[in-house]
Amino acid sequence: MPLVNNKVGDECTVSTDKSSTDAKALVQSLIKVVACHRHLASCVGSCTDSLQLRDELRKTRERAVELATSICSHLTRTLRDKNLPQVQRKETELLWVGFSSSLELLHLDMCKVFKMADTFTLADNVSLVQTGLQGGACEVCARALSVADLQQTESTAPPADLEGQERCSLEQDISQMDHMIDDMETKVNVLRWMVEPQGPQFPLCSTDSSSMALLSVDEESPGTEEGPKPLCQRSLVFVLLMLCGVVAVATTLSICIVFFS
Template sequence: MAPGQRDVCRARGAAGMCAAAQAALCKATAVHRLLVLQLGGSSDSLWLREERGRRSTEARELSTGLRYMLLEGLEQAVAGSEERRQLEQLWVLFLSALELFLQDLRRAHHLCQLFSVQRGGTAPLHTGLGGRRGGGPVQSPIALSLEEEMEQVRAMLVETENRVNIPLWTVEATEPEGTGSSMGRVTQGEPPTGHCCSIL
C-alpha cells in the first residue's frame, strides 16, 4: 500500500472513531445537563450532586480522549480529502459541545452557591424571604470542585481552539435529510446529535 493510501485509511478510521466518541460525549453532556437543571429544585439532593460530579468527570474524560483523537487524525489526514473535511466538521462540533458543557458547569456552580445541601437531606427551595445566614452564601466543597471543573474545561477549549487552524466562518450549516431542524436543536441549547455542518 502506498504511503498516501495508508494516510487515507488512517484518516478514515480516525473519522469513524471520532464520530463515535463525539456521539458518546453528546450523550454524556446531555445527561449532565438534565442533572444540572434539577439543582435547587424539589429533587435536589446530595446524591444528585454526586451523580452530577460523576457525569461531569465522564464528560471531561471523553472530551480529553476525543481531543487527542481529533488532533492526531487532523495531523495525518490528507489535505483536501473527504476524510479531512469530516474531521474538521467533528472538530467544530467538538468545540460547540465543549462550550455548551462549560455553560452547564457555570450554571451548576451558580445554583450550588444559591442552594446548599446538608448530608442526608435535600436542598430547600429558597424563596428569598428568610435572608442569608451569616451575611452571605457559604461556598460548599462542591462549589469549589465545580470551579476546578470549569477551569479544566475552559483551558481545554482555549487550547483546542489554538491548536488547529480551522476558521469557524468556513463552516456552513447543513441539515441531513429526514432529521428535521438539527441546527435548531443546537441553538435551543441542546447538544448536537449528528453532523450539522460542512466545510465551505
C-alpha cells in the first residue's frame, strides 16, 4: 500500500489561512488609516490648519499609500490564481471590495486636500475659515501611525517650506493612486454588486420611541384574546352616552321649535 504524504497539503493550508489572515489585518489597518486621513483632511482650510497639520497629513497619507501598495499586490496575485479554492476566493473578493472602496475614499480626500491647499494658503491666515474648533489633531495621526504619542516620537519641527514640498508630493501620490486604481480594474475583474456580504445578520433596530409606543400599547391592553378588553368596553360606553346625549339635545330643540313657532 503506497504511503500518502499529507505534510505538503497541511503546510499549504496553513500558509493559505495565514495569508488570508494577514490580508484581512492589512485591509483593516488601511480602513483605520483612511478614516484618520479623512478626519485630518476636514481641517484643511479651517482655523486649525497649520504646518503641523500638513505634516501629519503627509505622514498619514504615506502610511496609507504604503499599505495600499502592499494590499494591492497581495490581493491581485491571490485573485489571479485560477487554483484558488472557492471559499477563499469569496473571502478575498470581500477584502477586495473593502480595499477598493477605501482606496477611492483616500483618492477623493487627497484630491480635496490638493484643491483646498491651493485655495487656502498658510501664508494668508486671514483667508482661513473660522470654524470655532480649537486644538490639534496629533491623536488622530498617532492612531493612524499606531504610535502611543506622536509628539514624543517626533523631535524636529516641520520645515517652513513644507507647504510647497507637500504640493509636489501630493500631486505625485494622486497620480500613483490613479494608476493603481486603473491597474486594479484591468488585472482583476470583481463586480462589487455580485459579491455577497458575509457575517452575522443583525435584526432591524427599533427606535426608542417605537419601543415605548409598543410598550405603552402592551400596558394599555392587559386583556386576553378570548374576552373583550376593559378599555374597549369603557370607550364603547362613553361613545354610546355621547350619542344618546346628542340625540336628546336634538329632540329637545326640535320640540321647542314646533311649540314656539
